[in-house]
Amino acid sequence: MMGRVFVILLACFALVAPVQAEEDIVLGLNQTEVSISTNFSGSEIIIFGAVKRETPIPEGPELAVVVTVSGPSKAVVVRRKERKFGIWVNTDSVEVDRAPSFYAVATSGPIHEVLTRVEDLRYKISIPRAIRSVGAPMEVMDSAAFTEALIRIRTRADQYQLDEDGVTVDQQTLFRATVQLPAALVEGDYNTRIFLTRGGEVVAQYETLIDVRKVGLERWLYNLSREQSLIYGLLSLAIAISAGWLASAAFGLIRR
Protein backbone atom coordinates (compact mmCIF):
# COMPACT_ATOMS: atom_id res chain seq x y z
CA MET A 1 0.00 0.00 0.00
CA MET A 2 2.61 2.47 1.13
CA GLY A 3 4.89 1.47 -1.71
CA ARG A 4 2.16 1.76 -4.29
CA VAL A 5 1.17 5.23 -3.16
CA PHE A 6 4.79 6.22 -3.29
CA VAL A 7 5.14 4.98 -6.84
CA ILE A 8 1.94 6.75 -7.95
CA LEU A 9 3.08 9.99 -6.38
CA LEU A 10 6.49 9.52 -7.89
CA ALA A 11 4.86 9.20 -11.28
CA CYS A 12 2.82 12.35 -10.69
CA PHE A 13 5.59 14.60 -9.57
CA ALA A 14 6.05 15.88 -13.09
CA LEU A 15 2.65 17.63 -12.72
CA VAL A 16 3.83 19.67 -9.77
CA ALA A 17 4.45 23.32 -10.51
CA PRO A 18 7.52 24.33 -8.56
CA VAL A 19 8.14 27.89 -7.46
CA GLN A 20 11.67 27.67 -8.82
CA ALA A 21 12.76 24.92 -11.12
CA GLU A 22 15.98 24.09 -9.29
CA GLU A 23 14.55 22.00 -6.46
CA ASP A 24 11.48 19.78 -6.62
CA ILE A 25 9.61 17.81 -3.98
CA VAL A 26 8.95 14.12 -4.35
CA LEU A 27 6.37 13.08 -1.79
CA GLY A 28 4.93 10.01 -0.14
CA LEU A 29 2.14 9.56 2.40
CA ASN A 30 1.43 6.51 4.53
CA GLN A 31 -2.25 6.97 3.71
CA THR A 32 -4.12 9.16 1.24
CA GLU A 33 -7.50 8.14 2.65
CA VAL A 34 -8.61 8.21 6.26
CA SER A 35 -11.71 6.10 6.91
CA ILE A 36 -13.85 7.05 9.87
CA SER A 37 -15.44 3.83 11.06
CA THR A 38 -17.27 3.14 14.32
CA ASN A 39 -14.08 2.40 16.27
CA PHE A 40 -12.14 5.37 14.85
CA SER A 41 -9.93 6.88 17.53
CA GLY A 42 -7.65 9.19 15.60
CA SER A 43 -5.04 8.51 12.96
CA GLU A 44 -1.44 9.21 12.18
CA ILE A 45 -0.33 10.67 8.87
CA ILE A 46 3.30 10.08 7.98
CA ILE A 47 4.56 12.46 5.33
CA PHE A 48 7.90 11.60 3.79
CA GLY A 49 9.71 12.79 0.73
CA ALA A 50 12.86 13.77 -1.03
CA VAL A 51 14.21 16.84 -2.73
CA LYS A 52 14.98 16.25 -6.37
CA ARG A 53 17.51 18.49 -8.07
CA GLU A 54 19.51 18.47 -11.31
CA THR A 55 22.27 20.65 -9.87
CA PRO A 56 24.43 20.27 -6.76
CA ILE A 57 23.02 21.48 -3.43
CA PRO A 58 22.98 25.30 -3.65
CA GLU A 59 25.36 27.34 -1.51
CA GLY A 60 24.03 29.53 1.28
CA PRO A 61 21.42 28.95 3.97
CA GLU A 62 20.43 25.39 4.73
CA LEU A 63 17.25 23.84 3.43
CA ALA A 64 14.24 23.86 5.76
CA VAL A 65 10.90 22.06 5.36
CA VAL A 66 7.42 23.21 6.44
CA VAL A 67 4.43 20.85 6.33
CA THR A 68 0.80 21.91 6.85
CA VAL A 69 -2.35 19.79 7.00
CA SER A 70 -5.64 21.67 6.90
CA GLY A 71 -9.18 20.35 7.41
CA PRO A 72 -12.34 21.82 5.85
CA SER A 73 -12.95 25.45 6.78
CA LYS A 74 -16.10 26.81 8.30
CA ALA A 75 -17.22 30.22 9.50
CA VAL A 76 -17.43 30.36 13.29
CA VAL A 77 -18.65 32.84 15.86
CA VAL A 78 -16.43 33.53 18.86
CA ARG A 79 -18.38 34.86 21.83
CA ARG A 80 -17.08 36.50 24.98
CA LYS A 81 -18.71 36.38 28.40
CA GLU A 82 -18.99 39.40 30.64
CA ARG A 83 -20.40 39.88 34.10
CA LYS A 84 -23.76 41.60 33.98
CA PHE A 85 -26.14 41.87 36.95
CA GLY A 86 -23.98 39.38 38.84
CA ILE A 87 -24.08 36.60 36.28
CA TRP A 88 -21.83 35.71 33.37
CA VAL A 89 -23.50 36.21 30.00
CA ASN A 90 -22.35 36.24 26.39
CA THR A 91 -21.98 39.84 25.24
CA ASP A 92 -19.58 40.62 22.39
CA SER A 93 -19.09 38.29 19.47
CA VAL A 94 -16.83 38.26 16.44
CA GLU A 95 -17.46 36.24 13.33
CA VAL A 96 -14.42 34.50 11.89
CA ASP A 97 -15.10 33.96 8.20
CA ARG A 98 -12.74 31.09 7.68
CA ALA A 99 -11.33 28.83 10.34
CA PRO A 100 -10.12 25.33 9.45
CA SER A 101 -11.68 22.60 11.60
CA PHE A 102 -8.19 21.10 11.84
CA TYR A 103 -4.81 22.69 11.18
CA ALA A 104 -1.36 21.32 11.84
CA VAL A 105 1.97 22.97 11.07
CA ALA A 106 5.20 21.00 11.36
CA THR A 107 8.54 22.63 10.66
CA SER A 108 12.18 21.59 10.77
CA GLY A 109 13.08 24.53 13.04
CA PRO A 110 11.62 27.56 14.84
CA ILE A 111 8.93 28.91 12.52
CA HIS A 112 10.29 32.49 12.50
CA GLU A 113 13.66 31.22 11.36
CA VAL A 114 12.48 28.94 8.58
CA LEU A 115 9.88 31.37 7.27
CA THR A 116 9.91 35.15 6.79
CA ARG A 117 6.81 37.16 7.69
CA VAL A 118 6.28 38.08 4.06
CA GLU A 119 6.32 34.46 2.91
CA ASP A 120 4.06 33.48 5.81
CA LEU A 121 1.55 36.15 4.74
CA ARG A 122 1.78 35.12 1.12
CA TYR A 123 1.26 31.39 1.64
CA LYS A 124 -0.86 31.65 4.85
CA ILE A 125 1.22 29.07 6.66
CA SER A 126 1.29 29.79 10.43
CA ILE A 127 -1.90 29.20 12.44
CA PRO A 128 -2.89 32.91 12.85
CA ARG A 129 -2.45 33.39 9.09
CA ALA A 130 -4.56 30.33 8.25
CA ILE A 131 -7.53 31.95 9.96
CA ARG A 132 -9.26 34.76 8.16
CA SER A 133 -11.25 37.25 10.14
CA VAL A 134 -12.71 40.36 8.59
CA GLY A 135 -15.60 42.52 9.64
CA ALA A 136 -15.40 42.58 13.41
CA PRO A 137 -18.29 44.74 14.62
CA MET A 138 -17.51 48.40 15.36
CA GLU A 139 -18.19 48.13 19.09
CA VAL A 140 -15.56 45.41 19.55
CA MET A 141 -12.25 47.19 20.06
CA ASP A 142 -10.02 44.17 20.59
CA SER A 143 -11.02 41.77 17.84
CA ALA A 144 -7.54 40.20 17.94
CA ALA A 145 -8.36 38.78 21.38
CA PHE A 146 -11.17 36.80 19.79
CA THR A 147 -9.01 35.11 17.16
CA GLU A 148 -6.39 34.45 19.84
CA ALA A 149 -9.11 32.78 21.93
CA LEU A 150 -10.17 30.67 18.95
CA ILE A 151 -6.59 29.46 18.47
CA ARG A 152 -6.17 28.87 22.22
CA ILE A 153 -9.36 26.78 22.53
CA ARG A 154 -8.66 24.72 19.42
CA THR A 155 -5.01 24.19 20.34
CA ARG A 156 -6.13 22.82 23.69
CA ALA A 157 -8.38 20.35 21.86
CA ASP A 158 -5.46 19.30 19.60
CA GLN A 159 -7.37 20.65 16.63
CA TYR A 160 -4.62 23.19 15.97
CA GLN A 161 -1.06 21.99 16.27
CA LEU A 162 2.29 23.68 15.87
CA ASP A 163 5.30 21.39 16.04
CA GLU A 164 8.49 23.38 15.48
CA ASP A 165 10.59 20.25 15.52
CA GLY A 166 8.18 17.98 13.70
CA VAL A 167 10.12 17.59 10.44
CA THR A 168 13.45 15.82 10.30
CA VAL A 169 15.67 16.66 7.34
CA ASP A 170 18.54 14.42 6.26
CA GLN A 171 21.45 15.64 4.12
CA GLN A 172 19.23 18.49 2.83
CA THR A 173 17.53 15.84 0.70
CA LEU A 174 15.28 13.48 2.66
CA PHE A 175 12.56 14.66 5.05
CA ARG A 176 9.92 13.06 7.20
CA ALA A 177 7.05 14.42 9.34
CA THR A 178 4.26 12.91 11.42
CA VAL A 179 0.88 14.57 11.96
CA GLN A 180 -1.52 13.20 14.56
CA LEU A 181 -5.18 13.48 13.58
CA PRO A 182 -7.44 13.65 16.67
CA ALA A 183 -10.46 11.39 17.22
CA ALA A 184 -12.88 14.30 16.86
CA LEU A 185 -12.44 14.69 13.13
CA VAL A 186 -14.72 16.34 10.60
CA GLU A 187 -14.91 14.62 7.23
CA GLY A 188 -13.77 16.30 4.05
CA ASP A 189 -10.67 16.97 1.97
CA TYR A 190 -7.59 17.63 4.07
CA ASN A 191 -5.23 19.82 2.10
CA THR A 192 -1.61 18.89 2.69
CA ARG A 193 1.11 21.37 1.70
CA ILE A 194 4.88 21.02 1.80
CA PHE A 195 7.17 24.02 1.46
CA LEU A 196 10.94 24.00 1.00
CA THR A 197 12.57 27.16 2.28
CA ARG A 198 16.05 28.61 2.21
CA GLY A 199 16.81 31.60 4.43
CA GLY A 200 13.08 31.97 5.06
CA GLU A 201 12.19 32.17 1.36
CA VAL A 202 9.98 29.50 -0.17
CA VAL A 203 11.88 27.75 -2.97
CA ALA A 204 9.50 24.88 -3.76
CA GLN A 205 5.92 23.93 -2.96
CA TYR A 206 3.85 20.79 -3.24
CA GLU A 207 0.15 20.19 -2.56
CA THR A 208 -1.93 17.06 -2.22
CA LEU A 209 -5.25 16.01 -0.68
CA ILE A 210 -5.97 13.48 2.03
CA ASP A 211 -9.52 12.20 1.80
CA VAL A 212 -11.19 11.84 5.22
CA ARG A 213 -14.51 10.00 4.92
CA LYS A 214 -17.03 8.23 7.10
CA VAL A 215 -17.46 4.62 5.99
CA GLY A 216 -19.83 1.73 6.60
CA LEU A 217 -22.46 2.17 9.28
CA GLU A 218 -21.30 5.71 10.05
CA ARG A 219 -21.77 6.72 6.41
CA TRP A 220 -25.18 5.04 6.15
CA LEU A 221 -26.55 6.60 9.34
CA TYR A 222 -25.24 10.05 8.47
CA ASN A 223 -26.80 9.95 4.99
CA LEU A 224 -30.09 8.62 6.35
CA SER A 225 -30.30 11.39 8.94
CA ARG A 226 -29.87 14.06 6.25
CA GLU A 227 -31.84 12.58 3.36
CA GLN A 228 -34.64 10.63 5.10
CA SER A 229 -34.86 12.50 8.39
CA LEU A 230 -38.42 11.35 9.20
CA ILE A 231 -37.50 7.68 8.72
CA TYR A 232 -34.33 8.29 10.75
CA GLY A 233 -36.37 9.87 13.56
CA LEU A 234 -38.90 7.04 13.54
CA LEU A 235 -36.04 4.52 13.53
CA SER A 236 -34.50 6.09 16.62
CA LEU A 237 -37.91 6.02 18.34
CA ALA A 238 -38.45 2.39 17.36
CA ILE A 239 -35.04 1.45 18.76
CA ALA A 240 -35.79 3.33 21.98
CA ILE A 241 -39.23 1.74 22.44
CA SER A 242 -38.06 -1.80 21.66
CA ALA A 243 -35.05 -1.43 23.97
CA GLY A 244 -37.37 -0.26 26.73
CA TRP A 245 -39.71 -3.19 26.13
CA LEU A 246 -36.88 -5.73 25.93
CA ALA A 247 -35.38 -4.62 29.24
CA SER A 248 -38.79 -4.75 30.88
CA ALA A 249 -39.53 -8.23 29.50
CA ALA A 250 -36.10 -9.55 30.45
CA PHE A 251 -36.44 -8.31 34.01
CA GLY A 252 -39.94 -9.73 34.22
CA LEU A 253 -38.49 -13.15 33.37
CA ILE A 254 -35.69 -12.82 35.92
CA ARG A 255 -38.09 -11.89 38.72
CA ARG A 256 -40.46 -14.76 38.00
Added chain:
Amino acid sequence: MQIYLPIAEISVNAFLLLGLGGIVGILSGMFGVGGGFLITPLLFFIGIPPAVAVATGANQIVASSFSALLAHLKRKTVDLRMGSVLLIGGLVGAAGGVSIFNYLKSLGQVDLLVNLCYVIFLGIIGALMFIESLNALYKTRSGKRQPRKKHTWIHKLPFKMRFRVTGLYISVIPPLLVGAFVGLLAAIMGVGGGFIMVPAMIYLLGMPTKVVVGTSLFQILFVTAFTTLLHATTNYTVDIVLAVLLLVGGVVGAQFGTTLGTKLKAEQLRILLALLVLIVCGKLALDLLLQPSELYSIGFSS
Protein backbone atom coordinates in the same frame (compact mmCIF):
# COMPACT_ATOMS: atom_id res chain seq x y z
CA MET B 1 -13.35 1.26 24.02
CA GLN B 2 -13.68 4.33 21.84
CA ILE B 3 -16.68 4.78 19.55
CA TYR B 4 -17.04 7.41 16.85
CA LEU B 5 -20.45 9.11 16.85
CA PRO B 6 -21.62 9.79 13.27
CA ILE B 7 -23.75 12.89 13.97
CA ALA B 8 -21.84 14.41 16.89
CA GLU B 9 -18.60 13.79 14.92
CA ILE B 10 -16.51 13.01 17.97
CA SER B 11 -15.11 9.85 19.48
CA VAL B 12 -16.06 8.91 23.05
CA ASN B 13 -15.65 6.00 25.46
CA ALA B 14 -18.51 3.53 25.08
CA PHE B 15 -18.45 2.37 28.72
CA LEU B 16 -18.66 5.94 29.97
CA LEU B 17 -21.87 6.40 27.99
CA LEU B 18 -23.30 3.07 29.19
CA GLY B 19 -22.65 4.07 32.81
CA LEU B 20 -24.12 7.51 32.30
CA GLY B 21 -27.28 6.01 30.81
CA GLY B 22 -27.48 3.53 33.70
CA ILE B 23 -27.37 6.19 36.41
CA VAL B 24 -30.01 8.30 34.73
CA GLY B 25 -32.13 5.17 34.18
CA ILE B 26 -32.06 4.31 37.90
CA LEU B 27 -33.24 7.82 38.77
CA SER B 28 -35.89 7.63 36.10
CA GLY B 29 -37.38 4.42 37.48
CA MET B 30 -37.16 5.59 41.10
CA PHE B 31 -38.65 9.04 40.82
CA GLY B 32 -40.58 9.03 37.58
CA VAL B 33 -38.47 11.81 36.15
CA GLY B 34 -37.18 11.39 32.60
CA GLY B 35 -33.73 12.49 33.71
CA GLY B 36 -33.38 15.08 30.95
CA PHE B 37 -32.34 17.76 33.41
CA LEU B 38 -29.44 15.47 34.38
CA ILE B 39 -28.38 13.79 31.16
CA THR B 40 -28.20 16.91 29.01
CA PRO B 41 -25.68 18.75 31.26
CA LEU B 42 -23.72 15.50 31.67
CA LEU B 43 -23.44 15.10 27.91
CA PHE B 44 -22.25 18.72 27.58
CA PHE B 45 -19.61 17.89 30.14
CA ILE B 46 -18.11 15.00 28.15
CA GLY B 47 -17.93 17.19 25.06
CA ILE B 48 -21.04 16.33 23.02
CA PRO B 49 -22.23 19.42 21.08
CA PRO B 50 -25.21 20.98 22.94
CA ALA B 51 -27.69 20.61 20.07
CA VAL B 52 -26.90 16.89 19.72
CA ALA B 53 -27.01 16.41 23.50
CA VAL B 54 -30.49 17.93 23.81
CA ALA B 55 -31.98 15.96 20.91
CA THR B 56 -30.35 12.63 21.74
CA GLY B 57 -31.16 13.06 25.43
CA ALA B 58 -34.84 13.23 24.48
CA ASN B 59 -34.53 9.98 22.53
CA GLN B 60 -32.84 8.25 25.45
CA ILE B 61 -35.63 9.38 27.79
CA VAL B 62 -38.18 7.72 25.47
CA ALA B 63 -36.47 4.37 26.09
CA SER B 64 -35.97 4.63 29.84
CA SER B 65 -39.43 6.05 30.50
CA PHE B 66 -41.06 3.34 28.37
CA SER B 67 -39.18 0.65 30.25
CA ALA B 68 -40.15 2.14 33.61
CA LEU B 69 -43.73 2.71 32.46
CA LEU B 70 -44.13 -0.99 31.61
CA ALA B 71 -42.97 -1.89 35.12
CA HIS B 72 -45.51 0.53 36.58
CA LEU B 73 -48.29 -0.75 34.31
CA LYS B 74 -47.75 -4.26 35.67
CA ARG B 75 -48.06 -2.90 39.19
CA LYS B 76 -51.17 -0.96 38.12
CA THR B 77 -49.75 2.34 39.35
CA VAL B 78 -50.59 4.32 36.21
CA ASP B 79 -53.72 6.41 35.89
CA LEU B 80 -54.17 6.25 32.11
CA ARG B 81 -57.16 8.56 32.20
CA MET B 82 -55.31 11.24 34.16
CA GLY B 83 -52.25 10.69 31.97
CA SER B 84 -54.25 11.30 28.80
CA VAL B 85 -55.77 14.51 30.16
CA LEU B 86 -52.30 15.75 31.14
CA LEU B 87 -50.92 14.74 27.75
CA ILE B 88 -53.54 16.73 25.82
CA GLY B 89 -52.58 19.79 27.81
CA GLY B 90 -48.91 18.91 27.41
CA LEU B 91 -48.91 18.73 23.62
CA VAL B 92 -50.69 22.10 23.37
CA GLY B 93 -48.17 23.59 25.77
CA ALA B 94 -45.21 22.03 23.93
CA ALA B 95 -46.34 23.52 20.61
CA GLY B 96 -46.51 26.94 22.26
CA GLY B 97 -43.15 26.36 23.94
CA VAL B 98 -41.44 25.58 20.63
CA SER B 99 -42.57 28.88 19.12
CA ILE B 100 -41.41 30.78 22.22
CA PHE B 101 -38.08 28.95 22.00
CA ASN B 102 -37.62 29.94 18.35
CA TYR B 103 -38.51 33.54 19.17
CA LEU B 104 -35.87 33.63 21.94
CA LYS B 105 -33.37 32.06 19.56
CA SER B 106 -33.90 34.86 17.07
CA LEU B 107 -33.09 37.31 19.86
CA GLY B 108 -29.88 35.43 20.78
CA GLN B 109 -29.06 34.60 24.40
CA VAL B 110 -31.23 31.48 24.36
CA ASP B 111 -28.62 29.52 26.35
CA LEU B 112 -28.74 32.02 29.17
CA LEU B 113 -32.53 31.99 29.34
CA VAL B 114 -32.63 28.19 29.36
CA ASN B 115 -30.06 28.16 32.17
CA LEU B 116 -31.97 30.75 34.17
CA CYS B 117 -35.16 28.74 33.68
CA TYR B 118 -33.38 25.69 35.05
CA VAL B 119 -31.97 27.49 38.09
CA ILE B 120 -35.25 29.19 38.97
CA PHE B 121 -37.54 26.20 38.53
CA LEU B 122 -35.21 23.58 39.95
CA GLY B 123 -34.49 25.87 42.89
CA ILE B 124 -38.13 26.61 43.73
CA ILE B 125 -39.33 23.04 43.26
CA GLY B 126 -36.39 21.47 45.04
CA ALA B 127 -36.67 23.77 48.06
CA LEU B 128 -40.46 23.39 48.35
CA MET B 129 -40.33 19.61 48.07
CA PHE B 130 -37.49 19.35 50.53
CA ILE B 131 -39.23 21.41 53.22
CA GLU B 132 -42.55 19.68 52.68
CA SER B 133 -41.09 16.16 52.80
CA LEU B 134 -39.11 16.97 55.94
CA ASN B 135 -42.31 18.18 57.59
CA ALA B 136 -44.21 15.09 56.46
CA LEU B 137 -41.44 12.83 57.72
CA TYR B 138 -41.44 14.63 61.07
CA LYS B 139 -45.21 14.32 61.38
CA THR B 140 -45.30 10.59 60.64
CA ARG B 141 -42.57 10.09 63.24
CA SER B 142 -44.47 12.03 65.91
CA GLY B 143 -47.58 10.00 65.13
CA LYS B 144 -49.76 12.79 63.72
CA ARG B 145 -51.52 12.24 60.43
CA GLN B 146 -51.85 14.88 57.80
CA PRO B 147 -55.44 15.80 57.04
CA ARG B 148 -56.07 14.44 53.55
CA LYS B 149 -58.36 15.69 50.80
CA LYS B 150 -58.63 19.31 51.72
CA HIS B 151 -61.45 20.94 49.88
CA THR B 152 -60.21 24.03 48.08
CA TRP B 153 -61.28 26.13 45.12
CA ILE B 154 -59.94 23.36 42.87
CA HIS B 155 -62.84 21.15 43.83
CA LYS B 156 -65.44 23.78 42.91
CA LEU B 157 -64.53 23.92 39.19
CA PRO B 158 -66.88 22.44 36.55
CA PHE B 159 -66.30 19.50 34.09
CA LYS B 160 -65.69 17.00 36.84
CA MET B 161 -64.29 13.61 35.97
CA ARG B 162 -63.72 10.51 38.05
CA PHE B 163 -60.15 9.19 38.08
CA ARG B 164 -60.59 5.74 39.56
CA VAL B 165 -56.92 4.69 39.89
CA THR B 166 -56.01 7.96 41.54
CA GLY B 167 -59.15 8.01 43.66
CA LEU B 168 -60.00 11.57 42.73
CA TYR B 169 -63.18 13.20 41.51
CA ILE B 170 -62.06 16.59 40.21
CA SER B 171 -62.50 18.98 37.34
CA VAL B 172 -60.38 18.35 34.20
CA ILE B 173 -59.30 22.02 34.09
CA PRO B 174 -56.45 21.83 36.66
CA PRO B 175 -54.80 18.74 35.07
CA LEU B 176 -55.11 20.31 31.61
CA LEU B 177 -53.49 23.52 32.84
CA VAL B 178 -50.74 21.62 34.68
CA GLY B 179 -50.08 19.56 31.53
CA ALA B 180 -49.94 22.65 29.33
CA PHE B 181 -47.62 24.50 31.72
CA VAL B 182 -45.27 21.52 31.96
CA GLY B 183 -45.32 21.06 28.17
CA LEU B 184 -44.47 24.73 27.70
CA LEU B 185 -41.50 24.62 30.08
CA ALA B 186 -40.41 21.23 28.74
CA ALA B 187 -40.17 22.55 25.19
CA ILE B 188 -38.23 25.64 26.27
CA MET B 189 -35.84 23.72 28.53
CA GLY B 190 -35.54 20.68 26.27
CA VAL B 191 -36.54 18.11 28.88
CA GLY B 192 -39.45 15.76 29.55
CA GLY B 193 -40.63 17.85 32.48
CA GLY B 194 -41.01 15.10 35.07
CA PHE B 195 -39.33 17.15 37.77
CA ILE B 196 -42.09 19.76 37.43
CA MET B 197 -44.87 17.28 36.74
CA VAL B 198 -44.29 15.08 39.79
CA PRO B 199 -44.54 17.86 42.40
CA ALA B 200 -47.41 19.50 40.50
CA MET B 201 -49.42 16.28 40.66
CA ILE B 202 -48.67 15.75 44.34
CA TYR B 203 -49.22 19.26 45.61
CA LEU B 204 -51.62 20.85 43.11
CA LEU B 205 -53.80 17.88 42.19
CA GLY B 206 -53.41 15.97 45.44
CA MET B 207 -52.60 12.64 43.79
CA PRO B 208 -51.03 9.83 45.86
CA THR B 209 -47.23 9.56 45.29
CA LYS B 210 -47.34 5.92 44.16
CA VAL B 211 -49.62 6.73 41.20
CA VAL B 212 -47.85 9.98 40.38
CA VAL B 213 -44.62 8.33 39.20
CA GLY B 214 -46.25 5.99 36.66
CA THR B 215 -48.63 8.65 35.38
CA SER B 216 -45.81 11.15 34.95
CA LEU B 217 -43.82 8.57 32.95
CA PHE B 218 -46.81 8.08 30.66
CA GLN B 219 -46.90 11.78 29.83
CA ILE B 220 -43.09 12.10 29.51
CA LEU B 221 -42.95 9.20 27.03
CA PHE B 222 -45.18 10.97 24.53
CA VAL B 223 -43.72 14.45 24.99
CA THR B 224 -40.13 13.25 24.47
CA ALA B 225 -41.09 11.07 21.48
CA PHE B 226 -42.63 14.19 19.93
CA THR B 227 -39.50 16.22 20.71
CA THR B 228 -37.18 13.56 19.24
CA LEU B 229 -39.06 13.53 15.94
CA LEU B 230 -39.06 17.32 15.82
CA HIS B 231 -35.29 17.50 16.36
CA ALA B 232 -34.57 14.69 13.88
CA THR B 233 -36.55 16.31 11.07
CA THR B 234 -35.66 19.97 11.59
CA ASN B 235 -32.17 20.12 13.12
CA TYR B 236 -30.73 16.66 12.19
CA THR B 237 -29.20 16.44 15.65
CA VAL B 238 -30.35 13.02 16.91
CA ASP B 239 -27.31 10.75 17.13
CA ILE B 240 -28.57 7.19 16.93
CA VAL B 241 -25.27 5.58 18.03
CA LEU B 242 -25.07 7.83 21.08
CA ALA B 243 -28.73 7.11 21.84
CA VAL B 244 -28.28 3.34 21.63
CA LEU B 245 -25.35 3.40 24.07
CA LEU B 246 -27.21 5.62 26.51
CA LEU B 247 -30.44 3.70 26.35
CA VAL B 248 -28.90 0.26 26.80
CA GLY B 249 -27.61 1.53 30.14
CA GLY B 250 -30.81 3.49 30.70
CA VAL B 251 -33.38 0.72 30.29
CA VAL B 252 -31.49 -1.63 32.60
CA GLY B 253 -31.07 1.15 35.15
CA ALA B 254 -34.77 2.01 34.97
CA GLN B 255 -35.73 -1.53 35.97
CA PHE B 256 -33.45 -1.45 39.00
CA GLY B 257 -34.74 2.00 39.85
CA THR B 258 -38.37 0.87 39.87
CA THR B 259 -37.54 -1.95 42.28
CA LEU B 260 -35.57 0.41 44.49
CA GLY B 261 -38.43 2.91 44.45
CA THR B 262 -40.96 0.41 45.83
CA LYS B 263 -38.64 -0.36 48.75
CA LEU B 264 -38.53 3.26 49.91
CA LYS B 265 -41.23 5.25 51.68
CA ALA B 266 -42.98 7.99 49.72
CA GLU B 267 -41.52 10.72 51.95
CA GLN B 268 -38.00 9.35 51.60
CA LEU B 269 -38.42 9.17 47.83
CA ARG B 270 -39.51 12.80 47.78
CA ILE B 271 -36.61 13.97 49.94
CA LEU B 272 -34.11 12.20 47.69
CA LEU B 273 -35.63 13.72 44.56
CA ALA B 274 -35.63 17.15 46.21
CA LEU B 275 -31.94 16.81 47.09
CA LEU B 276 -31.08 15.72 43.56
CA VAL B 277 -32.95 18.67 42.07
CA LEU B 278 -31.21 21.08 44.47
CA ILE B 279 -27.75 19.70 43.61
CA VAL B 280 -28.27 20.17 39.87
CA CYS B 281 -29.70 23.64 40.52
CA GLY B 282 -26.70 24.59 42.64
CA LYS B 283 -24.27 23.41 39.96
CA LEU B 284 -26.02 25.45 37.25
CA ALA B 285 -26.24 28.51 39.51
CA LEU B 286 -22.50 28.33 40.24
CA ASP B 287 -21.78 28.19 36.50
CA LEU B 288 -23.65 31.46 36.09
CA LEU B 289 -22.19 33.19 39.16
CA LEU B 290 -18.53 32.17 39.14
CA GLN B 291 -16.07 33.49 36.60
CA PRO B 292 -15.58 30.80 33.95
CA SER B 293 -11.98 29.72 33.30
CA GLU B 294 -12.45 30.40 29.59
CA LEU B 295 -14.42 33.56 28.82
CA TYR B 296 -14.59 32.84 25.11
CA SER B 297 -16.61 30.17 23.37
CA ILE B 298 -16.84 28.99 19.77
CA GLY B 299 -20.14 28.58 18.00
CA PHE B 300 -21.05 27.94 14.39
CA SER B 301 -22.64 30.77 12.50
CA SER B 302 -25.78 29.85 10.65
